[in-house]
Amino acid sequence: MTGxxxxxxxxxxxxxxxxxxxxxxxxxxxxxxxxxxxxxLGIVGESGSGKTCTGRAILRLLPDHAELSARxxxxxxxxxxxxxxxDMRRIRGRRISMIMQDPKFSLNPVxxxxxxxxxxxxxxxxTNSREARRRALAMLEAVRIxxxxxxxxxxxxELSGGMGQRVMIAMMLITDPDLLIAxxxxxxxxxxxxxxxxxxxxxxVRQRGMGLIFxxxxxxxxxxxxDRVLVxxxxxxxxxxxxxxxxxxxxxxxxxxxxxxxRLERPVEELAVLERDPAWLRPQERVAx
Amino acid sequence: MTQxxxxxxxxxxxxxxxxxxxxxxRIHAVKGVSFAVxxxxxFGIVGESGSGKSTILRVxxxxxxxxxxxxxxxxxxxxxxxxKQFYKLVQMVFQDPYGSLHPRQTxxxxxxxxxxxxxxxxxxxxxxxxxxxxxxxxxxRFRYPHQLSGGQRQRVAIARALILEPRILLLDExxxxxxxxxxxxxxxxxxxxxxxQRLSCLLVSHNLAVIAHMCDRLAVMNAGRIVEELDAAQLRxxxxxxxxxxxxxxxxxxxxxxxxxALVSYD
Numbered sequence: 001m002t003g004x005x006x007x008x009x010x011x012x013x014x015x016x017x018x019x020x021x022x023x024x025x026x027x028x029x030x031x032x033x034x035x036x037x038x039x040x041l042g043i044v045g046e047s048g049s050g051k052t053c054t055g056r057a058i059l060r061l062l063p064d065h066a067e068l069s070a071r072x073x074x075x076x077x078x079x080x081x082x083x084x085x086x087d088m089r090r091i092r093g094r095r096i097s098m099i100m101q102d103p104k105f106s107l108n109p110v111x112x113x114x115x116x117x118x119x120x121x122x123x124x125x126x127t128n129s130r131e132a133r134r135r136a137l138a139m140l141e142a143v144r145i146x147x148x149x150x151x152x153x154x155x156x157x158e159l160s161g162g163m164g165q166r167v168m169i170a171m172m173l174i175t176d177p178d179l180l181i182a183x184x185x186x187x188x189x190x191x192x193x194x195x196x197x198x199x200x201x202x203x204x205v206r207q208r209g210m211g212l213i214f215x216x217x218x219x220x221x222x223x224x225x226x227d228r229v230l231v232x233x234x235x236x237x238x239x240x241x242x243x244x245x246x247x248x249x250x251x252x253x254x255x256x257x258x259x260x261x262x263r264l265e266r267p268v269e270e271l272a273v274l275e276r277d278p279a280w281l282r283p284q285e286r287v288a289x
Numbered sequence: 290m291t292q293x294x295x296x297x298x299x300x301x302x303x304x305x306x307x308x309x310x311x312x313x314x315r316i317h318a319v320k321g322v323s324f325a326v327x328x329x330x331x332f333g334i335v336g337e338s339g340s341g342k343s344t345i346l347r348v349x350x351x352x353x354x355x356x357x358x359x360x361x362x363x364x365x366x367x368x369x370x371x372x373k374q375f376y377k378l379v380q381m382v383f384q385d386p387y388g389s390l391h392p393r394q395t396x397x398x399x400x401x402x403x404x405x406x407x408x409x410x411x412x413x414x415x416x417x418x419x420x421x422x423x424x425x426x427x428x429x430r431f432r433y434p435h436q437l438s439g440g441q442r443q444r445v446a447i448a449r450a451l452i453l454e455p456r457i458l459l460l461d462e463x464x465x466x467x468x469x470x471x472x473x474x475x476x477x478x479x480x481x482x483x484x485x486q487r488l489s490c491l492l493v494s495h496n497l498a499v500i501a502h503m504c505d506r507l508a509v510m511n512a513g514r515i516v517e518e519l520d521a522a523q524l525r526x527x528x529x530x531x532x533x534x535x536x537x538x539x540x541x542x543x544x545x546x547x548x549x550x551a552l553v554s555y556d
Contacts, residue, residue: 191337193337195552196552198544199549217468220542224542224544225544257469260472262473262496263498264524264525265525267501271477271502272473273470
C-alpha cells in the first residue's frame with residue numbers, strides 16, 4: 001500500500017458526470033470535491049441527487065452513454081480516469097468493492113450463494129477451490145450467519161432479506177478491499193436487522209482499517225453511523241460536516257430535510273415541507289471535455 | 290380515545306387467523322388478531338416485515354380470501370366475497386406508486402374507472418375535483434404514470450381511492466418508497482383529507498414516527514400477533530410495556546453499537 005495513514009484513499013476534485021440524450025447532455029453530478037480516508041463517510045440526498053452515480057463512477061460502472069470527467073480522480077495513487085478496463089478489473093472487487101441496494105437483484109439466482117462468494121475470492125486470489133470454499137465459510141461466519149454450511153448451499157431466493165444482505169457483505173469483503181462503497185445497503189431491511197447489518201460493517205471497518213462510503217437517504221441513520229457526511233443536492237455537494245453535527249446543519253436544504261422528518265419526541269400538527277430555492281443550484285462553468 | 294362518540298366501530302376484527310401454504314409448509318401469518326377502528330379514528334399497525342400487518346389489510350380489502358375469524362365494517366358482517374357497495378365504502382392506497390397504477394392508462398382513465406364501476410355520474414366534475422383535492426394541476430389529467438414523479442403518482446393513487454367518496458381508507462406503507470421531503474407532503478395531504486372528509490383510516494407502517502404522527506391509537510405486531518395496543522401519546526412518551534415494542538423504539542433511534550449487540554428475537 002502506498003501513502004501514510006493520513007493520506008486519503010480516494011481523492012476527487014471537480015467530478016462531473018453527464019448522460020448523453022437526444023436533448024443534449026443531462027448533468028447528474030456537477031463538479032464535486034471530496035476525499036475518503038480510512039473512515040466512514042456518508043453521502044445523503046434525495047433520489048436524483050447524484051449520490052449513486054458518484055458511487056458507481058468510482059468503480060467506473062457507468063453506462064456507455066455517460067460522460068465522466070474530473071480534475072483529479074485518484075484511488076491510492078492510481079488515476080481512475082486514465083486506467084484501462086484491464087486495470088479497472090484489478091481494482092473492482094479486490095481494492096474497491098460495492099454493496100448494492102437489493103440482494104434479491106444483485107445475487108445470481110441460479111448459483112448457490114456459497115459458490116458465488118468462493119468465486120469472488122478465487123477471481124482475485126491465486127487459490128484452489130478447497131481454499132476458496134474454506135474462506136467463503138469463514139466469511140459467512142464473520143457476518144454472523146449461524147449455520148454457514150446450510151447458507152453456503154442455499155440459493156438467493158431461499159434467504160430472507162437480512163440474510164441475503166449479509167451474503168452480499170460477505171462476498172464484497174472476502175477480497176479484503178481497502179474501500180467499500182455501500183449503496184443504500186439497509187433500505188430493504190427492518191430496523192432491527194438493519195442495526196445488525198450495520199454493526200457487522202462497523203466492526204469490519206474498524207478491524208480492517210477500511211474506508212467506507214455509505215450512500216443513504218436516511219439522515220438519522222447516517223448521522224448516527226458515519227464519521228463525516230456529505231449532503232448532495234442536484235448533483236452538487238451543498239454541505240459537508242461531522243456526522244454528529246448533522247442536526248446543526250447550516251444549509252437550508254439539509255435543514256429542510258431534517259425538518260420534514262416526523263419525530264417521536266416532537267409532535268407537530270403539520271410537517272414542514274421543503275421549499276426548494278433555485279439559488280441552491282449555483283450556475284456551473286462548463287469544463288471543456 | 291374517540292370511541293365514545295359512536296359505539297359502532299368503522300372496522301372490527303375478531304380472532305383473525307390467516308395461513309398460507311399446505312401441510313408441513315403451512316405458515317400462520319396472522320394468529321388470532323383482534324382490534325377495532327373507531328369511526329373517524331386513524332388506527333395504526335406497526336411491525337416489521339413478516340409480522341402480518343400487510344396481510345391484515347389484504348384480508349380487510351378482500352384481496353386475500355383464505356382467512357377465518359369475524360370481520361365487521363360499520364357494524365355489518367363481511368364475508369369472503371365483497372359487494373360493489375363494500376368498495377364504495379372501503380378503499381385502499383398501496384405502498385408502491387410505481388406498481389399500483391396502470392402504466393398504459395392516463396390519470397383520467399385511472400380516475401374514471403372506479404366511477405364507471407360504481408355507476409357514479411358527473412365524472413367530469415368529480416375528476417377535476419379529485420385532482421384539485423390531492424394538489425395536482427388539472428393539466429396532469431391526460432398524463433401517463435411514467436410522466437409523473439413518485440410523489441405525484443402517490444397523489445394519483447390517493448385521488449383514485451377518494452374519488453369514490455369512501456368512508457374508510459386502508460393505507461399500506463403509503464410513503465415508505467418516497468423521499469422524506471415528499472413523504473412530508475403526502476402525510477400532510479392525508480391528514481388534511483382525513484379531517485376534511487372525516488375518514489376512518491387503518492394505516493400500516495414499519496416507521497414508528499410516521500405512525501405516531503398520523504394515528505390516534507396503534508397496535509404493535511410481531512410474528513402474527515398483536516403484542517400490545519397503545520395510544521400515540523403513550524408511544525411518544527416511551528410508555529410501552531412489551532419488550533418487543535421497547536426494542537423497536539430503541540432500534541428506530543438510529544445506529545448504536547450497544548443497542549445492536551443487545552437485540553433479541555421475540556418470535
